[in-house]
Amino acid sequence: MATAVAFEAVFRSARVIEGARTLSAIENEIRAFSAPLGYDRFVLFSASAARDDAVERIYWVEGDWFGTGEAVDAVTYVRRCPVTRHVLEAHEPFFWTKTMSKDGELYRVVRTPQGPGIHGLQVPVFGPLGLEGAMSLGGERIDASAQARLAFRLMAEAALLAARRLLALPPDDEIGALSDREREVLAWTAAGRRQVEIAVTLGLSERTVENHLRRIRKRLGVATTAQAIRVAIRNGEIVA
Numbered sequence: 001m002a003t004a005v006a007f008e009a010v011f012r013s014a015r016v017i018e019g020a021r022t023l024s025a026i027e028n029e030i031r032a033f034s035a036p037l038g039y040d041r042f043v044l045f046s047a048s049a050a051r052d053d054a055v056e057r058i059y060w061v062e063g064d065w066f067g068t069g070e071a072v073d074a075v076t077y078v079r080r081c082p083v084t085r086h087v088l089e090a091h092e093p094f095f096w097t098k099t100m101s102k103d104g105e106l107y108r109v110v111r112t113p114q115g116p117g118i119h120g121l122q123v124p125v126f127g128p129l130g131l132e133g134a135m136s137l138g139g140e141r142i143d144a145s146a147q148a149r150l151a152f153r154l155m156a157e158a159a160l161l162a163a164r165r166l167l168a169l170p171p172d173d174e175i176g177a178l179s180d181r182e183r184e185v186l187a188w189t190a191a192g193r194r195q196v197e198i199a200v201t202l203g204l205s206e207r208t209v210e211n212h213l214r215r216i217r218k219r220l221g222v223a224t225t226a227q228a229i230r231v232a233i234r235n236g237e238i239v240a
Contacts, residue, residue, distance in 0.1 A: 009033060010151040014158040023166055026159050027060055033155065034137060037148055041065050041120070041138035043077060044159055046227070047131055056133075057223050059163040065138065066105075067118060081107075093123040093149050093156075113144050121149060123156035128234050133160045167223075178216060178237050185212040187238045190229045 013033045020026045030042060041063030046056040058077070065072045065081065096109050099117040113119030120138030124131060135156035142148075178186065181202075188198045195213075199206045213225055220231045232238045 007147070007151065010154055014154050017155070017158040017162050020162050020166070023059065023163060026162055026166075027062070030155060030159060033151075037143035038139045038141045039121075039137040039143075041118070043136040044133070044156075044163060045135075046133035046160065046164065046223075047124075056227065059160075059167060063138065065118070090122065090124050093121055093153050095144050095149075096120050096122060113142065116140075119144065121152055123152050125157050125160045133164075135159055165221075178219060178232065182212055182216050182219070183232075183237055185209055186216055186225075186228060186232055189213065189225060190233075190238060190240075 010033065013029050016029045017026050020029070026044075027042070034040070034042070042060060043058065043062075043065075044060040045058040061072055061077050063072070064070075065077060094109050095111065095113050096107060097113045097115075097117055097119045098105055098107050099115070100106070118138050118140060119142050120136055121142070121144070122134055122136045124134045126132060135152070137152065184202060185198060188201065189195075193201070195206050195209045198204070199209045202209070204212075213228075216232075217223065217225060217228050220228050220235075222228050222231055229238070233240045
């Protein structure tokens with residue numbers, strides 16, 4: 001596939017993904033684009049360098065990642081794939097390869113995948129506050145060209161943002177700026193204070209603090225409190 005055709009296709013796919021109204025529409029577009037390039041295994045997840053396991057939420061996992069023919073769920077993928085943690089050290093997309101030895105599975109980050117085994121591409125996605133997530137793709141005979149790497153870089157960003165919008169966005173009537181009390185609770189949380197400590201400081205019950213955090217997550221359209229802190233800092237609701 002000529003370079004000009006490849007990039008025309010990826011721009012078209014990125015536009016489709018940005019306008020997707022369902023997660024399945026995102027998945028279908030990525031599958032269709034990836035198939036001619038030899039990729040048939042996919043993972044899309046949000047991530048944070050603040051977490052020990054890196055992964056915050058897996059939006060999509062599909063394919064015979066471990067060569068057993070069995071379906072792989074999100075928990076199994078994170079537990080068994082060490083490449084996931086390498087995304088914390090990466091500043092750009094990287095190729096990897098997995099081979100079998102007498103000691104079991106051997107994963108290596110490589111410049112160009114070669115030979116038998118499962119190979120793949122991990123694409124970190126960065127935002128204003130650092131690592132936001134990643135998309136990983138794999139297959140046995142993949143296109144590992146610079147053109148493919150650049151194309152999937154654009155696809156990964158579009159897919160992560162679209163998936164987050166679709167799966168984390170609350171109903172319209174819950175979206176809005178935080179209240180003064182919600183900002184106080186979130187600011188103390190960002191400072192590392194536990195819920196019981198925040199409750200004492202603000203003269204609230206621990207259950208009330210928990211409810212405030214739940215409403216904050218819904219109002220900001222995120223799935224975790226860590227994500228809420230990052231969004232609130234970005235929006236100027238609280239100070240880093």
